[in-house]
Amino acid sequence: MKIINNITLLLIYLNASLLVFPDKVKPYLIFSLLLSIVFRKLKLKTKQKHSNQKLLISLGFFGFLLVSCFFSDNFYVGYKKLESSASLIIFPLIFYLLAGDTQILNTKSLEVIKKMVIFSTLLFLIFSFSYFYITEPYYTFKSTLVHYSNLINIRNTGYLIHPIYLSIYVGVSIVFSLELFIKNKKYVFFILSLVLLIFMGILNKKGPILSLLVIGAFYLFRNKLNLKKSIYLVPVFLLLILLIIYLPKYNNINTFSELKDLIAQKSNEDSSTGIRLQIYDCTIRNISKSPILGYGIGDVNVVLNNCYLNSNSLEIQKNYNTHNQYFSIWLSAGIFGLMAFLFYLFTVFKIARKQDLKMLYLLNLYFILNMLTENILEREDGVIFFSFLINLYFFKNDLNDD
Template sequence: MKQFILQYNNSVVYFFLMAIALFPVLPTGVESVLMFSGFLFSLCYFFLEGKKFWNKDKTIQLLLFSSLFLIFAFTLLYTSDIKTGIKFIIRLLPTVLFPAIFLFNDKDLLNAKQIKVITNVYCLAVVLILFFLHITLINELYSSNLKFWDFRQLIESKIKVHGTYLAMWVGFAIIVLVYKIKNEIASKKYFIILIQLLIIAYFFYWLYIIGSRMPFVATIMVCFFCLFKNLKQIIFASILLIILTFILVSKVDRIGERFEKLKNYNFSFPEGKYEDNYPNISNEQIRNGIYFCSYETLKLEPILGYGVGDVDAKLQSCYDEKFTNTDTYKVISYNSHNEYLNIILSSGIIGLVLFLFSQFYFLRKAFYYKLGIYISFVFFIFLNFSFENILSRHDGVIFFGFFNSLLFFQNRNLNEKSIN
């Protein structure tokens, strides 16, 4: 067994990472088995061989990758609902296990070709899940009578994935393909570029269909970051983007409908019984109440927060106290819908600062080594953090933990150099 681990370690870990890249179409249980199996195999290799090349930098990186897990674990010391808190930090385990898989191995774990295959597998998984939806919802897809939220619920009922997370997966697949096209242009593989452009067009079609605004906007913004290198190009592209966006939101439904509501934005809260009045209660009104209570709650414990187990209960208490003229916040439980707010509510401003410091460390290294796709991923995920608790669901944690590690460690010589 020892000889097998030493000889085939890289190949086995590569297989697990390639399999995990299929997470958009895998059941949660299968994802977890693959992740823990890859971690345990790497851990065995570490005990046999890996301790020889373990160093201070690896220790620092493992701690920083695990920062949110450690911060939330610390809040268990003062949270009231220990059981809920433990469930939450267990959900964050991918943010620890994925970087450990890379750090327990040496710098030659994966080569550039293998990284390319893994990202190709991810894009294939996104294609498969969208094809499945296309086939199973073919009649509803082209129905002009179906309302936006009804169609969104149909999507979520078919694949058991929240629409925002699906849109986020699709958006990042577009970003990955943009980088692949940049590489293919240099090698003049025009047929492959054509195929990739067609896939990107199909992905954008589904972003429009799903109608999640932040993933849509974040995808566009990061793609422009990928494509343009100087200020003039960015200014020209930005003007073009504004024109195209205006046309899009003015002339089409679904995503246009979502943006149209922002034009007539009115700061108000839900009113009346949800069951009778839900067609008239907008997403914006619900979020107004969420952010209002998030602010009211966090200002009472801004330094250390309430502990990871008590956040939702504190928000619900505010909803019950402030919104007595509606049962909207009783029918459905709402979290803070903002990852930064969730971190502050859980661990205070201190927790948020520590988490952002860890990300600054990795971004600083990424800029130094010109890891464009990793920088793009971080900007993409941080934009999405602004309107959703991405790390409160398994689908968000597996996405963040997997790519945050894979793309950072794509440079095999990353740990051999130092930043001046």
């Protein structure tokens, strides 16, 4: 049993580090973890504690998406979308089977998982940046800074990742680093958080940065009486703001300036904020036409593209999604699918508060905020990371510290 436990732990740690593995390898690591846990479960002689209610809540909204696939005209498109989101089923099952299992999920292993997330993210950032700086012809250090966020999405063959999703990884790694520093007083994690902050500034993506600032402010508010713990966060977030302002940008354009006048941005074809506002306009108009049942997960893109055809500035060939996870679920599975998803997120908050799982609370809040501007559950880079972390904490019933 010790060997099986070690293999299971190793696979959990590898799944926490999926960012550094090629895209084709990731599914095999996830399924290997599931198989090892099922095999281990069959070998166990003692009964473990399982929460069937938690599992049903975790899978509920995915069930609505599955049903919506069958009344989609584009069934194959819907099937492929569900296939990309398969970790929404697999990770709840994995951690459901491990619920309350202190041989695998204990304080020590959870700290290792946090460190694996931190170091794998740093490894990806440093090596990819160094690779572009060394191999891109005519690139200076400054031009690598400027173009890094685009290069990881077009030149990183086998490891392609959108800069927004990489920023989400960096944001979670910063949270983990600061938590380990505050908890263990190891200054190496404080230094690592500063390095991660620099990359957050280089990527310069509004959603993840604003979400990080919000949960940082939330943490400060909740710990206002514990100044020794909170005081370190102030210079960290001041540094982030300075990086946003002064790091070199493409064409010297800081996208945060778009937030000054949201109304004016709607007609700006070159503004990411303007494009999003036009997408939201199309999305809301289509939701209003079928708010109860939606359109089916396979037909959402067709519905949106038909709306974009009538737009003067949106390019249909870019196949924009809703850029809002809640709108996407509403369009796909109607109001009942959205309610099931919101109930799931509310339940995560409820469990986090009841069991005093501060990290689960912060992670859930961070993903919820990022879902306001991104369809995190519809891209493998986002859904795997979300499902792994949230279900890891959601099902660890017997561990009241994090």
